Amino acid sequence: MTTRKKKKAANPHPPPPADDALVVIRGLRFSRGPRVIFDGVDLTISRGRVTAIMGPSGSGKTTLLKLIGGQLRPDAGTIKVDGEDVHRLSRDGLYALRRRMGMLFQSGALLTDLDVFENVAYPLREHTGLPEAIIRDIVLMKLEAVGLRGARHLAARELSGGMARRVALARAIALDPMMIMYDEPFTGQDPISLATLAKLVRELNDIIGLTSVVVSHDVAETAAIADYVYVLSGGRVVGKGTPATLARTRSRWVRQFMDGLPDGPVPFHYPAGDYVEDLMTGEEG
Amino acid sequence: MVNTKVVEVGVGVFVALGLAALFMLAMHVSNLALSEGNDDGYEIVAYFDNVGGLKVRSPVTMAGVNVGRVRAIEFDDRTYQARVTMGIGARYDKIPADTMANIFTAGLLGEQYVSLDAGGDDNYMKDGDEILITQSALVLEQVVGQFLYSKAAEGPAAPPAATDDFDPQDPFAP
Amino acid sequence: MIELLRRLGRGGIGFFQRLGRAHLFLARVLWGLGELYPRPGLVVAQLWSLGVLSLLIILVSGLFVGMVLGLQGYNTLVDFGAEESLGVLVALSLVRELGPVVSALLFAGRAGSALTAEIGLMKATEQLAGMEMMAVDPLRRVVGPRFLAGWLSLPLLAAIFSAMGVLGGYFVGVGLLGVDDGAFWSQMQSKVDLRDDVVNGVIKTIVFGFVVTWIAVFEGYDCVPTSEGVGRATTRTVVHSALAVLALDFVLTALMFNEG
Numbered sequence: 001m002t003t004r005k006k007k008k009a010a011n012p013h014p015p016p017p018a019d020d021a022l023v024v025i026r027g028l029r030f031s032r033g034p035r036v037i038f039d040g041v042d043l044t045i046s047r048g049r050v051t052a053i054m055g056p057s058g059s060g061k062t063t064l065l066k067l068i069g070g071q072l073r074p075d076a077g078t079i080k081v082d083g084e085d086v087h088r089l090s091r092d093g094l095y096a097l098r099r100r101m102g103m104l105f106q107s108g109a110l111l112t113d114l115d116v117f118e119n120v121a122y123p124l125r126e127h128t129g130l131p132e133a134i135i136r137d138i139v140l141m142k143l144e145a146v147g148l149r150g151a152r153h154l155a156a157r158e159l160s161g162g163m164a165r166r167v168a169l170a171r172a173i174a175l176d177p178m179m180i181m182y183d184e185p186f187t188g189q190d191p192i193s194l195a196t197l198a199k200l201v202r203e204l205n206d207i208i209g210l211t212s213v214v215v216s217h218d219v220a221e222t223a224a225i226a227d228y229v230y231v232l233s234g235g236r237v238v239g240k241g242t243p244a245t246l247a248r249t250r251s252r253w254v255r256q257f258m259d260g261l262p263d264g265p266v267p268f269h270y271p272a273g274d275y276v277e278d279l280m281t282g283e284e285g
Numbered sequence: 286m287v288n289t290k291v292v293e294v295g296v297g298v299f300v301a302l303g304l305a306a307l308f309m310l311a312m313h314v315s316n317l318a319l320s321e322g323n324d325d326g327y328e329i330v331a332y333f334d335n336v337g338g339l340k341v342r343s344p345v346t347m348a349g350v351n352v353g354r355v356r357a358i359e360f361d362d363r364t365y366q367a368r369v370t371m372g373i374g375a376r377y378d379k380i381p382a383d384t385m386a387n388i389f390t391a392g393l394l395g396e397q398y399v400s401l402d403a404g405g406d407d408n409y410m411k412d413g414d415e416i417l418i419t420q421s422a423l424v425l426e427q428v429v430g431q432f433l434y435s436k437a438a439e440g441p442a443a444p445p446a447a448t449d450d451f452d453p454q455d456p457f458a459p
Numbered sequence: 460m461i462e463l464l465r466r467l468g469r470g471g472i473g474f475f476q477r478l479g480r481a482h483l484f485l486a487r488v489l490w491g492l493g494e495l496y497p498r499p500g501l502v503v504a505q506l507w508s509l510g511v512l513s514l515l516i517i518l519v520s521g522l523f524v525g526m527v528l529g530l531q532g533y534n535t536l537v538d539f540g541a542e543e544s545l546g547v548l549v550a551l552s553l554v555r556e557l558g559p560v561v562s563a564l565l566f567a568g569r570a571g572s573a574l575t576a577e578i579g580l581m582k583a584t585e586q587l588a589g590m591e592m593m594a595v596d597p598l599r600r601v602v603g604p605r606f607l608a609g610w611l612s613l614p615l616l617a618a619i620f621s622a623m624g625v626l627g628g629y630f631v632g633v634g635l636l637g638v639d640d641g642a643f644w645s646q647m648q649s650k651v652d653l654r655d656d657v658v659n660g661v662i663k664t665i666v667f668g669f670v671v672t673w674i675a676v677f678e679g680y681d682c683v684p685t686s687e688g689v690g691r692a693t694t695r696t697v698v699h700s701a702l703a704v705l706a707l708d709f710v711l712t713a714l715m716f717n718e719g
Contacts, residue, residue: 069592098594109589112581123593126600171593295511296503302514303615306622307661313644314550314625315653344649351645396649 022047022179022211023068028077030060030067037063038074039235047178050205050212052222055232056257061215062106064232065181068213069103070094082178099127102172102180106187108164110156110171116143117152120171127175142170146200162193169200179211180204186218194218198225219258223247231257233265326353326375327412331386331399332366337422338397339388345371345399352377355399371399373410381406382414388422397422481677484598488606488676491599495607501600505608509570513616516569517562521620524561525627528552532628533636545638546647549628554651554660555716558621560708563667566613567700571675574605575696578679579689587680602676609675613668614661621660659715666707671700 023045030038037060045051053061066072068079070086079086084097110119120139124130130138143149146166151159159167165185172180185197202225205212216222223229223243231239231246231254239246239254246254256264272278333339336358345353353373361368373380383404390397401416410416495502532548578601581587587597625647632638651657675696682692 066588071588071591095594095596098592101592103589103592105585105589105592107585109585111586111590112584123595126593126595168589175593292504292507296506299506299511299514299612300615303510303618306615306618309622310554310618310625310657310660311653314554314622314647315651315657342649344645 020047021045022082023213024078024080025068026078028067028079029075030063030072031075032063036235038077041077041232041235041237043230043237045179045211045213046228047211048205048209049227050202050214050225052214052216052226052229053232054216054219054222054229054257057217059232060235061217061232062183065103065183065213065215068181069098069101099123099175100178102175102177104165104168104172104180104182104185106184108159108161108168110159110164110168112156114156115152116148116154116156116159116167119156119167120174123171123174138174139170142174143167145173145204146170147196160193162189162197165189165193165197166200169197169204173204173208173210176208177210179213181213181215183215184217185214186216186221194221201225219260223258233257326373327378327410328356329371329373329380329410329412329414329416331369331371331416331419332361332364333369333386333388333419333421334366335421335424336367336369336397337388337424338390339369339399339422340396343396343398345373345401347377347380347401347403349400352380352401369399378409380410382408382410383418384410384416385418385420386416387420390423477681480681481673484677484680485673487598488602491596491603492607494599495603498604501604502608502611505604506612509574509605509609510612510615513566513569513612514619516565517616517620518623520561520565521558521623522627524557524620525549525553525624525629526631528557528624529628529631529636533632533638542632542636542638543642544646544650545628545632546625546643547650549632550625550647550651551656553621553624553628554656556708556712558617558624559660559663559667560704562617562620563613563664563671563704564701566609566616566668567671567675567697567704570609570612571671571696571700572693574609574672574675575679575682575693576689578602578605578676579682579684579692582680582682583684583686583689598680602680606672606676609672610665610668613671614664617664617667618661655716659711662715663708663711666711667704670703670707674700674703 021044023043025041025043028038028041028043029036041064043053043064053064055061063072067074068081068086070089073087081097081101084093086094086097089097111122114122117139120142121135124135124138128135140149140152143152146169148163148166148170151163151167156164156167169180182201185201186194189197198221201212201214204210214222214226223246226243229239229241229243229246230237233253239249239251239257241249246258249255253265255261262268339355339358341355341358343355344351345355353371355369356372357368357370359368359370360366369386380401381404383406385402385404387400387402388397389400404418528549529545532545532552533542536542536544536548578587581597581601587601590597590600629643633640633643678692678696678699679689682688
């Protein structure tokens with residue numbers, strides 16, 4: 001594990017005060033064609049904590065991260081990161097802000113024509129004029145932090161899904177960002193790499209003093225590492241609180257999602273006309 | 286990914302090859318080489334009554350060998366002749382001063398060129414000299430006209446049977 | 460009926476939207492090209508994959524096209540006793556038309572489709588989005604170098620194609636069919652003009668290189684990020700490039716060689 005310290009010293013569980021907000025989202029509306037994805041979402045992500053955003057597939061969790069990163073523009077509402085309105089920034093301002101954010105894509109999004117070492121070195125080479133020796137040291141430290149220092153000569157396409165995500169994580173922390181956004185970090189992982197990733201998320205958050213945003217639908221794993229959880233459904237926030245409070249909440253939305261019930265406020269059936277009538281008419285349409 | 290050095294060498298070869306090809310097209314395929322080669326030569330002038338289809342950059346030959354190129358063709362309004370300036374390669378510096386210039390046609394319908402027939406003078410042409418003896422281009426209509434005229438002059442004296450084995454006359458026969 | 464009109468209207472709007480997007484995209488790419496100046500390595504790497512890797516097909520095709528021209532031209536010219544003009548015929552056809560057009564078509568098939576597929580796959584695997592989130596502009600790091608390299612490659616490739624074609628014509632005409640060696644070259648040299656023919660041909664290839672590479676990178680960048688979307692974009696690159704090259708060739712030829 002790296003011993004580099006940033007902003008705050010190693011900080012075990014009880015998180016810093018909740019009023020120190022890093023990301024503030026107010027009245028967010030976003031639609032893709034006729035489909036409304038967000039319809040008035042308010043979210044606050046506190047500095048130095050692990051905030052989980054959960055919701056069923058298709059509830060726009062990844063879209064939310066892209067909105068925060070400024071890759072998409074909302075129809076209405078504001079998103080402020082570290083006091084700056086993401087969608088009012090100039091191009092240069094946005095790029096400067098993105099250097100302080102890391103994002104871990106579901107696929108890892110590693111550059112396939114580079115090897116592991118070069119992938120992690122990439123943001124350093126792009127944004128800093130550091131000499132080769134220092135870049136090497138930083139890359140090895142970041143790779144050590146994710147436990148893949150020995151894999152530095154592997155080609156990106158040779159990596160398993162879990163390893164690719166860990167390399168991507170090393171790359172995301174290469175520039176010592178203030179915040180990392182994880183897009184479905186646990187999906188499709190075997191139990192071992194799942195546990196590794198969960199441990200990494202938590203440890204990086206506490207040791208380096210990051211702010212973490214985890215988007216996921218894996219309830220158990222996410223709840224285990226999160227300090228605060230938002231549950232999204234149907235374009236709205238339907239539940240929020242610490243994992244412990246959510247476990248006790250009575251909201252039917254949250255219950256259905258947390259307990260994994262097949263039917264409830266999120267219906268089992270895709271919206272359709274009357275079943276009997278549909279069968280009787282006997283024509284396609 | 287291929288080794289960086291291989292990439293760099295490969296790209297270097299590619300660019301060099303491309304430029305060499307461009308160079309070849311410019312120097313070897315197009316007329317740049319010849320017109321440039323003339324620059325270190327000298328110019329001589331000739332007046333023709335009619336240059337026919339002669340053009341700037343038409344070849345100038347001696348005994349069938351290309352020795353230069355036509356540089357300019359102007360109309361001289363004092364003599365009412367065409368003034369043809371020819372660039373001759375520096376190597377061909379022993380062209381007698383009484384050389385004769387003809388305008389010939391390459392093949393039956395080919396392009397026209399200047400042919401120099403060496404004379405016997407001991408003095409050689411220098412830059413700016415003029416060729417005094419010239420023969421104009423043969424214009425096809427004139428040739429045909431002359432031929433008909435001479436035929437007509439021979440008139441009925443020619444035996445009628447001759448027309449049978451004299452082909453060129455056929456198209457013009459009544 | 461109304462449904463048909465509506466569909467036509469939607470298609471028309473979609474077409475103009477795409478056209479507009481393609482031009483905005485081009486403007487942003489061109490604007491970002493200046494950033495490549497301190498990073499020539501990025502362009503060199505692309506010159507390799509677009510230029511060097513297209514060399515083989517260009518060399519071989521050029522040779523064969525020249526040989527066919529030599530053969531066909533000889534058979535026609537020999538009827539007029541003008542087989543000495545074979546060099547002129549081969550060189551003019553290649554330098555003015557076949558060199559630029561055929562190499563642009565080959566380039567679209569070999570390099571353009573590969574460009575579209577590569578950029579499209581980078582989009583589909585979130586590599587482009589990942590770069591954006593690393594505060595690296597993919598238009599400047601990914602698209603820019605490829606665009607510049609493609610644009611530079613085609614004129615060089617076309618020149619190589621034409622040169623190979625002239626050699627192929629020479630080989631068949633002089634080597635096999637017995638046209639006079641000196642006449643082949645001297646006729647060629649006297650009839651092919653540097654400015655009117657060679658330079659105009661090069662201008663054509665510069666235009667074609669620009670357009671083909673633009674289409675290829677735009678299709679890749681704008682594709683639907685799925686394997687099917689990338690496949691379609693690749694097909695569109697080849698089809699649109701071919702149409703654009705042939706149409707532009709007509710326009711450019713009309714502009715350039717009209718007064719000759």
